[in-house]
Amino acid sequence: MMSIGKSIYRKEALEKVTGTAKYAGDFSKAEVLHGRLVVSSYAHAKIKSIDTTAAWTVQGIRAIVLGQSFPLTGEEIKDRPPLAFDKVRYYGEPVAVVVADNETIAKRAAELIQITYEALPVVNSPREAITSGAPLVHENLIFYEKIQHVYPEPNTNIADRTKIRKGDMVKGWSESEVSVEASFSFSPSDHTAMETRCVTAEINRDGKLVFSSATQSPYMIKKLMNDYFGLEPGKVVVRTPVVGGGYGGKVAVQLELIAYMATQAVGGRTVKIMNTREEDMISSPVHIGLDATIKLGCTKDGRLKAAEILYLFDSGAYSDKGATIGRAAAVTCTGPYFIENITCDSLCVYTNHPYATAFRGFSHSEVLFAFERTMDMLAKKIDIDPMQLREINAILPGQTTPTQMLLNNSTVGSLPDCIQRLKQLMNWNEGQRIQVSDHLVRAKGISCIWKTSTIDTEASSGVNLLFNIDGTVNIISGIVEIGTGTKTILAQLLAEKMKMDIHQIHVKMDVDTETTPEHWKTVASRGTLLAGRALLKAADDAMSQLKDIASRVLICSPDDLEVGYGKVFVKDEPTTYLYIKDICYGYKYPNGYSIGGQVIGTGNYMLRHLTHLDHETGVGKPGPEWTVGAQGVEVEFNTQDYTYKIIKAYSVIDIGKVLNQKAALGQVMGAMSMGLSFAGRETYVFDDEGRVLNPRLRTYVPMRYGEHPQYMIHFNETTHVDGPYGARGIGEHGLIGMPAALANSLSVAAEVDLNQLPLTPELIWKTKESGGTK
């Protein structure tokens, strides 16, 4: 192997570690105007009046843009005005944007806008939202435009319902000798990317709308500007430099719409809007919350027979990605187990909370928390080792998923192998709960994981390879470098494919939708598969062009030639060759005749045979393959005061093929820490009026340096035939079992069922005091 598996430094590493990398907010010019949001101080209220008189007295104000009835926006249901109109539906919702000569003036004027509200009753949780008589967040749900495959229920707060109906529940329950039922809940939280969201927008003299945006989906912006505002796709350009962390939070298209309205209001001049931390936390979309109820049945020896599941996702005020998240949750509604009989209703529910968007793992850490907790409760009830219960039921090739997709040796990794390895790593046989001293116990908990993607069935990716005169190659891909190092992986794939030195490969980090081939969105752990396959196809294209020219010069068939080591050579006689640098811009004969031209390799890739889900049964093939794994957490717990430290966290994941060892470790370790931070302390705290009490990093504290456990990570490699060199997705998977594993370890430690997040000592105390959850 030339490059695969090696821990190549990221191509943008030097720029980043020296602080010279330029992010969206770093670009500025003197004539840029600044937009400042005015946000709602109510979670649900009628807007009675907006008085801008005082704001207009500030010198340097250029425009004040207020909400309008049209257009309504949203990726599945058009339910959201970019700026609130008529009423506000969440605390922190943008109501107006003030455009001024500089940031200070914009802020000063924004502070002077007087909004009069009339408070409305608040929907403060998904369970509350679906009770009859609950206030409606959207009275006009029935009139909203929507895509075909979303199913809002008019005159309720239900934006979408995905149903899974697999097998025969009557049979499932009759075969179940034991069952457990439990409910789970947690509130919305944040992504807390270091870089807050930022966008600039301008309209050129020729009518071209140009954005520079910190986004994971530049091409979606282009598409949605056409959909929402009727703009010609060719007249919308989105530029995206490196992005300082996305985690799903920068998938949503929000500030761009406001920036467009703002630049329009000032005759197309450049307007920059950069979120403050507070705005980034609650005005822009958040990490989804969940209420869940799971009932599981099994035989006495631990074979799962039936699962009855209700997921109520707290999509907040708007459905934007919430509906898609609810659907992804249904696809993976159980843990990675074969269960013949499943019924699941996964609902996307409106509340008066900040609205949700994707979060790393896209419903999986959320769903697995509930499901894997239930697995532990079931294991306890039938008195079987929780590791063993998972081994017995682990999903295998030849079995079907909840959407009845039949798995094979390629489409799913080996979960039994992951479980075995985890068992060894955790020294599982020493016991799950060990008394260390009078008040100290060490306890272990586990969670199995799986994930496929549920992206659009027509999502595609394209790559261009441009040769330089020295035979080096530039990779042009629409992947946004959000910190995952995927563009470096592309360079490694090319180095491997063309048997060339990685340093001869240059990667264009920025994306410009006008010149960069489209990559659908940089999401769902799908960069390597989609762009990787497109790149390999582009490499094939380039190599056949090189061989074509070389065949004329060497007077042989292109079939006899091979590309590698900077040369095109005769397979059978490697000493007969041409340097790539001498033919990649064509070939010049001694007499001056020339043939060919710059070699430009192009390739694209679209996932094969994906389908929508059947609305009544959920049957369908939503994703290409499943990454599986087994994770664990070991805590040291104080039985007197309920405080704890996370000592070790484990991941064994079947990633198909390790493409870059350190990069893979980094992805998994980073994801694990996010999962533990979410599970251990991150949540928004809402008061009775639906206001967020901690929308700032003073009081919303992610895991800090020094609080981390030791991370133990191991990779298994079961080839995914479609994946580049057999690789599977890995960007999110380290996160998704962490909440469940932490909850399971603490439930063992505290000897009480902990079914809420975050897992603070207060939650443990409260659960103990109330005699445990039911």
Place this chain on the structure above:
Amino acid sequence: MISYDFEYHKPTSISEATHLYQSLQSQGKKPMYYCGGTEILTLGRVNRIVTGAIIDIKGILDCNVLKLEENLLIMGVANTLTKLNETNYFPLLSKTIIEIADHTARNKITLGGNICANIFYREAVLPLLLTDSQVVIASPNGVKVSFIHEVFHQTLNLNDGEFLVQVKTDNSYFKMPYVSVKRRRQWDIGYPLITVAAIKNDNEIRVAFSGLCSFPFRSQQIEQSLNNRQISRQSRIDQVINDIPAPILDDVHGSAEYRLFVLKYTLNNVLDALEGERHA
């Protein structure tokens, strides 16, 4: 970003500072004394602190003193928490302030800034209350020295135009057994759920609290109850709880009931440390 304009002054003497204050005040600028600035800047950007002029007292020599003079430790208010911790003249103070915020912030937060903070934990004051420290306060009429108990009630009660210059602590306290325990909602960084600091002077335990109520305090009543060895340890703790001078905080860090639970075992930990576990 702070959207209002304000002047910045950096006097080099106490009298210059107090006179500046008076003159800025008379111009209607609502001046504020400024030391580390972490709070003025972060609360300023959300308009919870609004001022037309700040007077940075870090340029005043008296505010930067840090020395042991005979048996008195003199600490200028401009000393940062990091410096106080690293020089470690006063171990209980070091232990208490090392738990405030994070290292980067402690490089900026000053002793004076923490004692006079708007954010009400003001944990640096706990060791000073326990050691009957003296405070040196500058006013337009000159400098006065008082015992901290005379001027610190929930917050340092300064008259308009006054500022805290130094704190003086008798070093005989530095040898006494002490504990300082900070309990948080979760893990090692962040505001306190409760901070309890205590020392043992002969046989008497002194104790001070932050995060329990909406202000830090030391209470005679509580100390009497805690030192009443005629009754069981449990009863002493129950008595202490009865003596809490104001409603227990109930906020995003924890509910009042949970704080009570934490307080009980923390007091037990304090008594274990200062009386020995068997004493009960």
